[in-house]
Amino acid sequence: MLCAAGRSVTYQNCIAACRQLKADLFQEDSEQYQYIQSYVLELNKAGHVADLELNNEKITRVGVVYKQGILAAREFADRGINLDGTFMKHGAGGALLVACLKNSNNEIQIVAVAWVLGETKDNWSWFVNFLLRSCKKPAFVISDRDKGLIPAMQVEASDVAHFICLRHMLENFNAKFRNQALKDQAWRLAKALTLKAFERQAANMKSKNAKALAWLTDVDVAKWAAAYSPYPRFGTMTSNNVESVNNVLLQARALPLLDCLMTVERKFEKQHLASRASKIEILPSCGSSFVAKVAEAGEPPVEYVIDLDDKSMPCSCGYYAYMKAPCKHLIAALKSVNKLSQIKSYFDPSWSTDTYKRAYDRAEKIGAFVTKEALCRNEFHRPPPVPKKRGRPKKTKRIESQLATEALKKKRMNKCNACGGLGHNKRTCKG
Helix, strand or coil, X not given: CCCCCCCCCCHHHHHHHHHHHHHHHXXXXXXXXXXXXXXXXXXXXXXXXXXXXXECCEEEEEEEXXXXXXXHHHHHHHXXXXXXXXEXXXXXXXXXXXXXXXXXXXXXXXEEEEEECCCCHHHHHHHHHHHHHHCCCCCEEEECCCCCHHHHHHHHCCCCEEEECHHHHHHHHXXXXXXXXXXXXXXXXXXXXXXXXXXXXXXXXXXXXXXXXXXXXXXXXXXXXXXXXXXXXXXXXXXXXXXXXXXXXXXXXXXXXXXXXXXXXXXXXXXXXXHHHCCCCCCHHHHHHHHHXXXXXXXXXXXXXXXXXXXXXXXXXXXXXXXXXXXXXXXXXXXXXXXXXXXXXXXXXXXXXXXXXXXXXXCCCCCCCCCHHHCXXXXXXXXXXXXXXXXXXXXXXXXXXXXXXXHHXXXXXXXXXXXXXXXXXXXXXXX
């Protein structure tokens, strides 16, 4: 419109005008830090556990353990917690630390989030300590091999098993050996449920590449192999749960800090209301999968001992120790003796609908959303100077190692500028 009126407008003028309009409508981004302390107080009133740290009136850390996350961890802490950190896409910078778990209905439940300046040992130590003080201690933690998280876990949670994300580990494995067959064999090795099966898969890998097996076993096998796991893994071998949460919060991470935390709170409340509204008779995710496995079950290649009277370990295949749920061999055995109606007695209590309902109890009401109108301003609080990384922030994840390997194989053919032919260049052209 201004151009039509004969006035010159530059791109920088448009950027400045948009920035000023945003400030007039939604306040300056830096002003949102002046409401963080009041927001933390309102969250605590609503039943959540929130805290922040200040350094000379500058906010350096903000953490929230949600009430529904506390209730879910009370029932499903034995299933472990996923931890991960991801960058904030907003100009203020920093990192968002996330803790989540998967309940018995295969729903990913956010337990806690924290905004910090970076993924350092001190910040991870603060978050892990804050998390364990606020909710039930998990049986284990799964994460990638973050340089700050590993020493933080050793100090703040030395009695909690810390497992390695199998996907991240095998990405590093594939980057070194660049062999899809070896990577597939490594997956089979990690997912083997018994020691005999592990040894059999290890022998297969050794026959293909002894150095690859040595690379894997140099890492403590209890941290990545299901057969050596001291706790039931409930199917969780990777940190995909928390990676999914990071992806869901992609738009929230592009917002200023206060808007980001409020967005997480609203997403969290919607999940809570959906869980309470569902009237579940049998957990659908687990029930259908077990029935499907019975239909597919054929003659097993290995014989396993089945003891229907031993509810703690009814089958020697290792699946019960891995999932705390009946395996296909046990289901087939119960069906053969017309006792399939007793199948529920072989499930761990964490699979029951009673446990699920306690985690999402209607009596445990979540307070109303915290609105900006209810917050008080502290004009002395300011954002900290967050160090910014060089270059443009990445919008997508890095290329997976296996995809990079395939990309290396598919080299583009040169095109000659002289004759237009393929497979050579102008210097080597013979046309």
